[in-house]
Amino acid sequence: MKKYQLCKNQNWYFFKWILTGDIEDTYPFRQASAQLHLIIQFPVLYTSGKVEDHVLKRQAEYIYSLQKNLQSPHVAAVHILCEKDKDPIFIKAQNLEQDWKLDFIILGRRMHYKDAFEFASKHLIQKNVMVMNSDCYVHRGFEKLDESILSRKTMYALTRHESEENIRLCDATDLCGPKSKFQGSHDGFLFRLLTPVSPWLLDKIDYRPNIGGIEQVLIFNFRKYGGFKIKNPCKILHIVHHHCSGVRNETERVFQGQRIDDYLDVAQHRKLVLAEFSGL
Secondary structure, eight states: OEEEEEEEETTEEEEEEEEOSSOOOOOOOOOOSSOEEEEEOOOOOOSSSOOOHHHHHHHHHHHHHHHHHHHOTTEEEEEEEESSTTHHHHHHTTOOTTGGGEEEEEOOSOOOHHHHHHHHHHHOTTSEEEEEOTTEEEEEOGGGOOHHHHTTTEEEEEOOEEOHHHHHHHOOOOTTSTTOOOOSOOOEEEEOOSSOOOHHHHHHTOSOTTSTTHHHHHHHHHHHTSOOEEEBOTTTSEEEEOOOSOOOOGGGGOBTTBOHHHHTTOTTOHHHHOOOBOOO
C-alpha cells in the first residue's frame, strides 16, 4: 500500500511516496504492441497555504492515477490539457517515474470533451487515443487491443473497474466486475481517428466531463452523427477508478438543474445512448 507525505520545496507542494506494507504491483518498462495516447486534465487543487486533509487525499488520488498511467507499458504519452499555466510546475515537482511521457498543453480553463477530441483531431490522427477521467488508470488487457477494429470507426466507451483496496476500504462498487450489471457509466473513450472530427460534431460535445449524463451525450452524437460503432469491452480492457477520499462537487454534476442527457433530450433515445458490455 502506498501512502503520501506532503512536502514543500521552493513554495511548491509535492508528494513524497512512502511505501508501507505490501508494495502494489508495478510495471517494469517495456513497450507493448498497441500504444495509447491518453488525454486528460489533471486537477491541481492547491499550490500554497494551508491544506485540508480531504483535499490532500483527493490530490493524492490524482497523482497516484497519473503515476500508474505513466508506468503502464501500454501508454505512449499522457497529454495534459492544463487549466492553469502553473500546473506543469506542480506536476513536474512530483518527480514521477517515466515523466518523459508527459506532454503539457496550456488550455487556460476547465477542459470540455470538445477540447480533447479537437486536440486528437489536430495532433493524434491514426493514433490510439483514450480520453479518460483523471482519477482512472490503464490497468490490464490492452495487449488484446486490435488497431484494425478501431480503424473501422469503432469507439470503446469503457466502464471502469474498482481496485480491491477501494472496494474494501470505502465500499466502492465495481461497475464492470464479474457479476456487475450495466449501469451506463463510462470513464474512458478509446478511439482511432483516420480523419478529424467535424467542427459541427465537436460543438455537440462542448461540455465538461463531470456532468451527469455526459457519457450518453457523447455516445449519442458519435453514434448518430459521427457514424461510429460504440462498444464497451470493459471486461477485456480494464481501466481502474481510484477515488476513496469522498471529495465530490455535486453542484457541478448538473446542467441547468438536471442531467445533461435529459436537458439535451437525448436520454429518450435508449438504443443510441447505451453501450452495454461487449466484446472487442
